[in-house]
Amino acid sequence: MNAQMPVIKMDRCGGVFVPMLRWMERRDKERILEIEALSFDKPWNWDDFFRTLRNRDCHAEVVEIRREVAAYSVYELKGRTISILNLAVSPHIRRRGLGQILVHRLMMLLDDRRRRSLEAIVAEKNTEAQFFFRALGFRATIKPKHFGDGQDGYRFVYRVRKGDAGDLL
């Protein structure tokens, strides 16, 4: 993976930071569980991450800011689709483009032959994530009562068009 992202962002005090993208590691556990707990009603525990990542088609990446994990994604390579299983950005640094970095990185894995789409399921009440995926060019279809508590979900899908792959960053 290209560990250094050529993206410079402004923080809230006007300083700059350079996000770094790398694979998730065991030493990230504490920070990831912290972000996870702040991001979801039903957060994954470390066992959930561990069990998911035992599947050789599943991978996890983090974005670091000043050597601290600020965001992460977990995804599965499923035939022609890449499925986003988990994605979160630390609440204090949202709307700074970190979620977009993680999703654009996955879009870069798409091509117009073998792996054509990227998908994520979002809970009906998670409007932030719905705005986010829409802004990144995903389209949604409803999945009635997708969640255990009877809540509907939306399946957000981004499909690569001919000639798009490699042109996303």
Ligand SMILES: CC(C)(COP(=O)(O)OP(=O)(O)OC[C@H]1O[C@@H](n2cnc3c(N)ncnc32)[C@H](O)[C@@H]1OP(=O)(O)O)[C@@H](O)C(=O)NCCC(=O)NCCS
């Ligand atoms: C959804 C989430 C990952 C977005 O991450 P982020 O780093 O804040 O998003 P970005 O800064 O990359 O946003 C890119 C664009 O998406 C849209 N967007 C993102 N969050 C939005 C919000 N809360 N309201 C409206 N639009 C939003 C905007 O168009 C934004 O561009 P802009 O800031 O220039 O207007 C983050 O809010 C999060 O971690 N939420 C909790 C966990 C979650 O719901 N995960 C998704 C489940 S699969």
